[in-house]
Amino acid sequence: MFRDEDLTLLARPLYAFLTVAPRGERWPAPRPVWFEQAADGTLHLFSDPGAPKVARLREQPRASVVVAAPVGEPEHWVSVEGTVTLHDDGIELATRLADRYYDMSDPGHRQLLEEWQASGMTRIVLHPEKVNRFAA
Template structure:
């Protein structure tokens, strides 16, 4: 499903933009999230348990995720659409792993924030790709 250049892009510590179904008259509003590509090809991210996106994902368990190369590099992006499952297990481990991927964890302020996340419970969001679109210049 993913091409080799997709895998190289998704292996980098870039922000993904997660879009879930909106409520009411609102428009979809992508949110930047940390992510990782799991060995089985699913995309994993996490959320604090009270986040509104989790309620919307429980109502309509589908999402899209877009990851793009940063400015200054040749244009390259991968867009994934798929069903979503939510998991109480594995969220803390994922959050700790991603924090180490995206942040310098020797910073005591960041370490404290991650500890607060882990103490409050973390939900693992798994996007199961069904459609993948891409562009690479």
């Protein structure tokens, strides 16, 4: 489903913009999230279990993410749509991704991670069903 250039982009510590089905009259509102791609091709993200996006995913277990190369690089993006599963073991992922996205020598970052570890996190697994892309 993914091409080699997609995998190269997805392996970088970039933000994914997660979109879930909105409630009521709201518009879809993407949120920046950390992620990693697993060997089986799924994308793994995490969130506070009480976050509205987790509640919406429990109601409608489908989502999309878009990952794009930063400004200054040739245009390249990957969009992934699919169903999601939710898991209570998100703190391991959050800890691993904190090392990828944060400078963990920063006391503020360490404190935030400790708060996450104390409260627990939900792991969101996106099972790709459709992939779109563009590369300049």
